[in-house]
Amino acid sequence: MKSGFLILLVLVTAALGAGFVAFSFLHNGVSAKATPTALEVIMARKARHMALPNSARGLRNPVPASAENLREGRLHFADHCAICHGNDGSCDTMMGSGLYPKPPDLRLTETQNLSDGELFWIIENGVRFTGMPAFSNHHSSPEDTWKLVQFIRHLPQLTADERVEMEKYNPKGPDDRMEEQEENDFLNGATPAPQPESHHQH
């Protein structure tokens, strides 16, 4: 009886979801520029929550929250995640703001209320039909992912110094590298002052 009700609930949710997808396609085409409606966000989060295995949700973080582990998670985040999520987790980035659905502000309660196991599962497996990639295939060990979970917990208290250090670990293009080299040469007294660079607009 109980499972019958659950199946019905899943079917109704799926039908409503499909209806919304159809409505939003008719409304906005397939452009990623729009912002999902509040209802769409709630439904997507509910569906994701339901799709997550129960066993995964209850997992405890086995990695101790030492200063060293937290720093490793922070620098790893700067290297792999900040391009979409921003060093501060605000998701106020060129990539993040161009996605549909957009990544949420990781400092807010919606994310902070997810269990450690849920955060771990999302980082390892990604979220289908969104820009959130699965990281378990390519990057390092589950331990690294647990350190990222710890860093996400730390995000609401991120300090200015920690942010400055993260900027050194953000992936850089050739222009940024050249500018950095010129600044370093200048500081070491090797060359005259760097010329101000004209940056292209994003």
Ligand code: HEC
């Ligand atoms: C290419 C862009 C992109 C990259 C890179 C990326 N993410 Fe995400 N992330 C997203 C998007 C989009 C979502 C929203 C998924 C959804 O709507 O369910 C998301 C969601 C999440 C969530 C769930 C937050 C919530 O409240 O629903 C966590 C946690 C997360 N990302 C962590 C990470 C970590 C850690 C990394 C680096 C290892 C990372 N992400 C890299 C785009 C990205």
